[in-house]
Amino acid sequence: MLFADxxxxxxxxxxxxxxxLDPDPSKIPSYLLRDYSLTNAILRFNQEIxxxxxxxxxxxxxxxxxxxxxxxxGLKALKITIEHARKQGLIVIADGKRNDIGSTSDAYADAFLxxxxxxxxxxxxxxxxxxxxxxxxxxxxxxxYNKGLFVLLKTSNPSSGEFxxxxxxxxxxxxxxxxxxxxxxxxxxxxxxxxxxxGSVVGAYYPExxxxxxxxxxxxxxLVPGYxxxxxxxxxxRCAFDALGGGAIINSSRxxxxxxxxxxxxxxxxxxxxxxxxVIKMSNDLKNAFKVTQ
Amino acid sequence: MLFADxxxxxxxxxxxxxxxLDPDPSKIPSYLLRDYSLTNAILRFNQEIxxxxxxxxxxxxxxxxxxxxxxxxGLKALKITIEHARKQGLIVIADGKRNDIGSTSDAYADAFLxxxxxxxxxxxxxxxxxxxxxxxxxxxxxxxYNKGLFVLLKTSNPSSGEFxxxxxxxxxxxxxxxxxxxxxxxxxxxxxxxxxxxGSVVGAYYPExxxxxxxxxxxxxxLVPGYxxxxxxxxxxRCAFDALGGGAIINSSRxxxxxxxxxxxxxxxxxxxxxxxxVIKMSNDLKNAFKVTQ
Numbered sequence: 004m005l006f007a008d009x010x011x012x013x014x015x016x017x018x019x020x021x022x023x024l025d026p027d028p029s030k031i032p033s034y035l036l037r038d039y040s041l042t043n044a045i046l047r048f049n050q051e052i053x054x055x056x057x058x059x060x061x062x063x064x065x066x067x068x069x070x071x072x073x074x075x076x077g078l079k080a081l082k083i084t085i086e087h088a089r090k091q092g093l094i095v096i097a098d099g100k101r102n103d104i105g106s107t108s109d110a111y112a113d114a115f116l117x118x119x120x121x122x123x124x125x126x127x128x129x130x131x132x133x134x135x136x137x138x139x140x141x142x143x144x145x146x147x148y149n150k151g152l153f154v155l156l157k158t159s160n161p162s163s164g165e166f167x168x169x170x171x172x173x174x175x176x177x178x179x180x181x182x183x184x185x186x187x188x189x190x191x192x193x194x195x196x197x198x199x200x201x202g203s204v205v206g207a208y209y210p211e212x213x214x215x216x217x218x219x220x221x222x223x224x225x226l227v228p229g230y231x232x233x234x235x236x237x238x239x240x241r242c243a244f245d246a247l248g249g250g251a252i253i254n255s256s257r258x259x260x261x262x263x264x265x266x267x268x269x270x271x272x273x274x275x276x277x278x279x280x281x282v283i284k285m286s287n288d289l290k291n292a293f294k295v296t297q
Numbered sequence: 298m299l300f301a302d303x304x305x306x307x308x309x310x311x312x313x314x315x316x317x318l319d320p321d322p323s324k325i326p327s328y329l330l331r332d333y334s335l336t337n338a339i340l341r342f343n344q345e346i347x348x349x350x351x352x353x354x355x356x357x358x359x360x361x362x363x364x365x366x367x368x369x370x371g372l373k374a375l376k377i378t379i380e381h382a383r384k385q386g387l388i389v390i391a392d393g394k395r396n397d398i399g400s401t402s403d404a405y406a407d408a409f410l411x412x413x414x415x416x417x418x419x420x421x422x423x424x425x426x427x428x429x430x431x432x433x434x435x436x437x438x439x440x441x442y443n444k445g446l447f448v449l450l451k452t453s454n455p456s457s458g459e460f461x462x463x464x465x466x467x468x469x470x471x472x473x474x475x476x477x478x479x480x481x482x483x484x485x486x487x488x489x490x491x492x493x494x495x496g497s498v499v500g501a502y503y504p505e506x507x508x509x510x511x512x513x514x515x516x517x518x519x520l521v522p523g524y525x526x527x528x529x530x531x532x533x534x535r536c537a538f539d540a541l542g543g544g545a546i547i548n549s550s551r552x553x554x555x556x557x558x559x560x561x562x563x564x565x566x567x568x569x570x571x572x573x574x575x576v577i578k579m580s581n582d583l584k585n586a587f588k589v590t591q
Contacts, residue, residue: 025401068397068404074415078372102394102424103362104454107319110362121368130396132426132449134456155426160398162428165478169471172464177471180463 006125006151007202008194010094010224011249013061018286019244021062021096021226022278023256024049024084025069030261032271042076048274049084052260055275057091059282062252064226067099082121095124096226100155102130104137112144126151128204128226131181135188142188142201151200151224154185156216159206159229178212179219186220198224198250205243207235207253214242217250225251231258231285237292248293255285300419300445301496302488304388304518305543307355312580313538315356315390315520316572317550318343318378319363324555326565336370342568343378346554349569351385353576356546358520361393376415389418390520394449396424398431406438420445422498422520425475429482436482436495445494445518448479450510453500453523472506473513480514492518492544499537501529501547508536511544519545525552525579531586542587549579 004012026045028036035044053063070081088095101111114120115127129141131154141152157167157178167178182203189201199222205213207229216225225243229235230253243251262281263274298306320339322330329338347357364375382389395405408414409421423435425448435446451461451472461472476497483495493516499507501523510519519537523529524547537545556575557568 027400066397066401066404068395068401068408071408071416072404072414074408075369075373075376079369082369100396100424101362102396103360104452106321107360107362110360110366114362114365114368120366122365130394130424130426132424132460133452133454134459134461136454136456137452158398158427158431160427160430162430165428166426166471166475167428169474170466172466172468174466177460177463181460184459 005192005194006145006149006200007192007198007224008196010061010151010252011194011196011198013094014249014252017059017061018282019248019252019289020060020282020285021064021252021254022052022056022060022259022282023064023066023098023228023254024052024260025066025256027069030264032263032274034271042073042080046080046083049080050087051275052278053084053088053091053093055279056259056282057093059279059286060093062094062096063088064096064098064254066256067097085122085124089125094126096126096128096151096153097122097124098128100128100130102133102137104133105140108137108140109144112141116141116144116148116150118148124150126153128153128155130155131184135184138188142192145200146192151202153202153204153226154181154188156181156185156203157205157209157212159208159235163206182216182220182223185223189222193222196249198222202226204228207239207243210239210242213240217242217245221245226254227251228254231255237288240289241293244293253289259285299486299488300439300443300494301486301492301518302490304355304445304546305488305490305492307388308543308546311353311355312576313542313546313583314354314576314579315358315546315548316346316350316354316553316576317358317360317392317548318346318554319360319550321363324558326557326568328565336367336374340374340377343374344381345569346572347378347382347385347387349573350553350576351387353573353580354387356388356390357382358390358392358548360550361391379416379418383419388420390420390422390445390447391416391418392422394422394424396427396431398427399434402431402434403438406435410435410438410442410444412442418444420447422447422449424449425478429478432482436486439494440486445496447496447498447520448475448482450475450479450497451499451503451506453502453529457500476510476514476517479517483516487516490543492516496520498522501534501537504533504536507534511536511539515539520548521545522548525549531582534583535587538587547583553579
């Protein structure tokens with residue numbers, strides 16, 4: 004099954020939720036740090052959360068930076084985390100925002116998308132600033148290995164507008180031009196679901212932007228950060244979805260993986276159950292806001 | 298000494314040349330691949346080239362993608378390559394084109410710029426598409442650890458114009474707006490040389506672009522790819538430099554590290570000497586074109 008179809012199918016079967024695994028040593032339970040080395044503590048933290056949410060969410064998204072920060076040992080933890088999640092039947096999006104040109108993009112594609120590579124994931128986030136010949140090597144890898152890509156389009160950070168919202172001489176915004184390119188890059192990898200394996204990253208802060216992009220680009224699956232800790236509400240997110248409640252996957256990282264810290268009565272040891280509870284809460288929150296009959 | 302001043306000083310003392318270490322298993326000498334594991338062959342290849350050029354060039358630039366492609370072992374080779382080059386007195390620019398927002402950019406900065414990290418380099422390339430709050434964490438790390446940054450501005454690939462050359466409603470090109478931001482990001486880390494530790498990446502293909510940017514942004518050190526294998530001539534590059542022949546560092550990767558393949562009479566075993574010869578040839582080529590008296 005094509006990556007896009009698999010993702011759309013899994014969203015329907017489970018929920019439109021992606022759990023971001025951004026391990027922060029200052030936030031993971033202290034007993035893990037006491038009993039294990041730092042990287043093993045993080046690995047154990049990730050594995051317990053993965054096991055606790057695997058039946059509820061289709062996707063986990065490790066943020067590569069947090070592992071790279073810990074050097075070689077951190078990257079070993081990333082490798083094992085990805086392997087564990089895939090064994091549990093989860094789709095893994097490596098959030099690396101990689102980008103370069105030609106043969107160098109090929110090398111990054113090999114690192115994250117090639118069958119059997121250490122960091123083999125199901126999809127990768129990439130940055131479009133270098134244009135088509137920075138992205139097409141990744142697109143080709145998606146065709147070869149049946150993987151997916153999420154291209155940064157309109158990000159959720161406060162200063163995303165500095166460049167992405169610049170108005171071009173024809174009245175378009177830069178991000179609208181980028182969106183057109185993303186659709187063209189993905190036009191040859193469209194599945195039976197109607198969606199392409201080449202999707203985009205669109206922040207949850209901008210309901211009107213989400214709505215306009217949804218209408219203009221019906222084949223892009225949107226990966227939407229910003230829910231929860233970053234401040235967007237379920238109501239803001241409705242516009243990311245198509246009429247059938249598909250076509251988008253909503254990421255939450257800190258709001259789920261550190262949920263055990265939100266309630267002073269929750270024991271550290273129950274962090275994974277707290278994450279599961281947070282996913283259920285988010286899922287209900289989204290269902291109520293969307294009022295989608297499935 | 299501030300990173301910017303150190304780089305400018307080393308360029309004066311040695312040459313304005315950066316050697317890109319982009320190891321490609323299909324191009325490194327076959328006897329190394331026969332005698333060593335792949336990653337040890339690459340490590341040995343890198344180390345011999347570093348030793349052969351260390352007195353002639355101020356900077357080496359490992360392209361992170363080529364190491365990441367080889368997984369954990371490749372990243373160990375990257376770590377040891379960086380350490381070896383720095384021990385030899387070379388400035389190391391990690392070419393990672395990293396980018397993200399807020400605390401995630403902090404994590405990438407820690408990975409490549411923090412004292413004592415596995416991949417600690419002297420500078421890092423980054424991508425500006427997310428705007429100021431994607432870049433300022435890296436700038437802060439440069440202040441804290443006395444490191445440098447090279448922000449993608451106008452890249453050397455054929456499709457770089459798709460977004461970077463878009464004309465804005467006020468008549469500016471997108472890359473000109475990005476250039477203004479880069480200057481503002483670097484305005485508090487300017488050394489006695491007059492240059493900032495926050496520089497930019499500008500491709501060698503566009504002499505008129507180089508000239509205009511050089512005039513408009515006198516405090517940015519330009520990292521200039523495109524010489525040699527990518528097709529730009531020394532003449533094209535003159536515009537990257539200031540009136541005293543400073544302010545830019547010209548990268549060549551394949552043209553130097555695989556120089557042994559250019560002459561059928563060169564034995565594989567002499568690859569490092571061939572790289573040294575290629576650096577000397579490039580240095581003379583630049584000197585002739587620039588006619589700079591130093």
